[in-house]
Amino acid sequence: MVIDHTSLLLVLALLSACLVVVLVAAWTIARTDRFLITGAIGLSVLVAALPVFIAYIDGPHPFLALPAFSLFLIGFSIVEGAGWQFGTGAPPIRRIVAISLGAVGLTAPFFLIGVDGLGISLVNALACVILISAGLHYWRSRQEAPTLISMLTGLYALVGFSFLLCAVVILVESPLYRVRSPNNWAENLNALTSIIGLAGIGAISLALNQSRLVQRLRVDAGTDPLTGLKNRRVLFEKHGEGPLPVGTAIAIFDLDHFKKVNDEYGHAAGDEVLKHFSKLLERQTRGTMIAARTGGEEFVLVLQNTSVSPAQVIVDRIREAFAQSTVQTKNGPLNCTVSVGLSFASDSKRALDAVMHEADQALYRAKRNGRNRVAVSGLPTAA
Numbered sequence: 001m002v003i004d005h006t007s008l009l010l011v012l013a014l015l016s017a018c019l020v021v022v023l024v025a026a027w028t029i030a031r032t033d034r035f036l037i038t039g040a041i042g043l044s045v046l047v048a049a050l051p052v053f054i055a056y057i058d059g060p061h062p063f064l065a066l067p068a069f070s071l072f073l074i075g076f077s078i079v080e081g082a083g084w085q086f087g088t089g090a091p092p093i094r095r096i097v098a099i100s101l102g103a104v105g106l107t108a109p110f111f112l113i114g115v116d117g118l119g120i121s122l123v124n125a126l127a128c129v130i131l132i133s134a135g136l137h138y139w140r141s142r143q144e145a146p147t148l149i150s151m152l153t154g155l156y157a158l159v160g161f162s163f164l165l166c167a168v169v170i171l172v173e174s175p176l177y178r179v180r181s182p183n184n185w186a187e188n189l190n191a192l193t194s195i196i197g198l199a200g201i202g203a204i205s206l207a208l209n210q211s212r213l214v215q216r217l218r219v220d221a222g223t224d225p226l227t228g229l230k231n232r233r234v235l236f237e238k239h240g241e242g243p244l245p246v247g248t249a250i251a252i253f254d255l256d257h258f259k260k261v262n263d264e265y266g267h268a269a270g271d272e273v274l275k276h277f278s279k280l281l282e283r284q285t286r287g288t289m290i291a292a293r294t295g296g297e298e299f300v301l302v303l304q305n306t307s308v309s310p311a312q313v314i315v316d317r318i319r320e321a322f323a324q325s326t327v328q329t330k331n332g333p334l335n336c337t338v339s340v341g342l343s344f345a346s347d348s349k350r351a352l353d354a355v356m357h358e359a360d361q362a363l364y365r366a367k368r369n370g371r372n373r374v375a376v377s378g379l380p381t382a383a
Contacts, residue, residue, distance in 0.1 A: 019198065342359060
């Protein structure tokens, strides 16, 4: 039994409609991945184009040529915009409008004067270019998921080249016809390739969405939501296994009289103080330093490949910069200070928790001795 071209188009329309539903559902779970909803909109336009195209060839209705193929080009342009949005994260509206207007403007004259063959050949050539462009947008982001994105780019290229074959065959066989049912091998191959390619593209797009969602959850699980710094979990995952390398320093910062800030100025003001200090901490850190918020008003800085004097200079610079800064809150400006405990991995057998314990003891000494100062413990024997 031979499946006719119209049946293939109906299968393609049904598959596209199902994929639209799946993409929209996936987008409702992860709304930051807006390329999913853009792709769903593009597929919806292509679904709308298919019945118009079928009516055009089955009628025959010559006047439907321009709306049918314009819808195809607009749908492909939106799908291309989804690829661009995946790579850049920026809204693709202007790009979609520019590509749609340019593509429709190039092909419309052929349909208006009744030279459908040349018009359809050009539509297919433009579809090839637009789809390959969409694939290249994903390819530029292949470091995110090399295998998945390589497969996705390949599918876009495969479907694109099937449209190019249609363009060539139509141009050779009947460039001037006005309305006829597609009946050459290239157009049937294009329909089959589109069905297979669409299924693959949809599945990989969902897999990319899941990959991004998992990565985002992993990042969120290791990030302090208020300050954006790493949290205690990440600190111990990165440095808690085995002994610390010799030359590692741990500094624990604790904001002075922070409870008083919350009591007198409110917790919103306290949050502003915490965010202000975290930004200052980030600005002062560089290279292999890792900053984390490990408690309410407690922060930890890990300095690697350092010695006593440079580590002391860095943490004292942070302490002094915070003491000299003013935090603007809704209840007025605030000046706060921070106490610091500093300790070192002085030999190859010292683990993170042991060095942090010594830094914590040093921090208590800094508090007892008047606050707003740095106390040092666990000095290397050669220092």
